[in-house]
Amino acid sequence: MKFGDYLRQKRAERGWTQPQAASRAKIEQSYLSKLENNKSIPSGDIYARLVEAYRIDAEEMAGVLFPAELDRLREIDALRDLLLQRSQADIETPRRILIAGLAALMIGGGFLGFSQLEPARMLTQYTYQSTGVIAANAPSDTEIPPGAPGEDEQTLFLTQMRGPVFTEQVAGGKRVWNLVGSDVVAQAPPYRWALIPGIALIIGGLGCFFVAWRWR
Known part of the structure; x- marks a missing residue:
């Protein structure tokens, strides 16, 4: 958007005629017409009057005007300082993003290295099975008939061998x-x-x- 189009839009938002807007800004209507038709650029004094009359938010205006149009308005002191700040921010923001990205890569690499400090180990896993619970004084080779009260088949996996047979005291x-x-x-x-x-x-x-690359 050009500055003149922006002025015309703001005037329309307030429902002013061109003579009314010129009167509020204390400038000639013919000059306002030139501004709105992008045939002239306001001086610092005229710009200040327009800002006061239209209640222009310079930050908001800078965000909608074409970059080339902002370059044309750099001669206005009030805008030059604002545009300089925006230019510095445009440089600083991607720089901070790059620093954050570099830090993330370094920390991420550290985590990956930490995950490999100790490799996987191969272990022998022993599988034991029990058909159920028998009386405490019963022989270890006692068989539990199918459907008997103590029948409760379970499987146990151990990384240490406890012999071909071992017993474990349990309830009952x-x-x-x-x-x-x-x-x-x-x-x-x-x-x-x-x-x-x-x-x-x-x-x-x-x-x-x-x-950061797309920001440029």
Whole structure:
């Protein structure tokens, strides 16, 4: 949007005629007409009158005017300072995003490295089974008939072998565990949890670089 179009829009929002707007801004109607038709640029004094009469928000105006139009208005002292601040902010914001992205990548890499401090270990897992609970004084090889009160088949996985058979005291008697097999299994690395925040931080860091690039 050009400055003249912006002025015309603000005047229309307030329901003023051009003579009324010129009177409120204390300028000639012919000059206001030139401004609205983008045939002239206001001086610092005229701009100040327009701001007071139209109650112009310079920040809001700078956000809707074309960049080329803002360059034309840089001769106005009040706008020059504002545009300089906006220019510095446009430089500082992507710089901060880049720093945040770099920090995220470094921390994410640290998490990934931490997750690999201790690799997975191979362990032998022993499988024991028990058919149910027998009386405490019953022989260990006592068989429990199907449907008997103590029948309660369970499976137990241990990483330490406790012999081919071992007993365990439980409520109502004892349970006999018989070794039925063994397997070699991989134990997950103890710091594997660090993979999730590490990957998330790296993705976030790359996202920061993309945002900073698009900001330019």
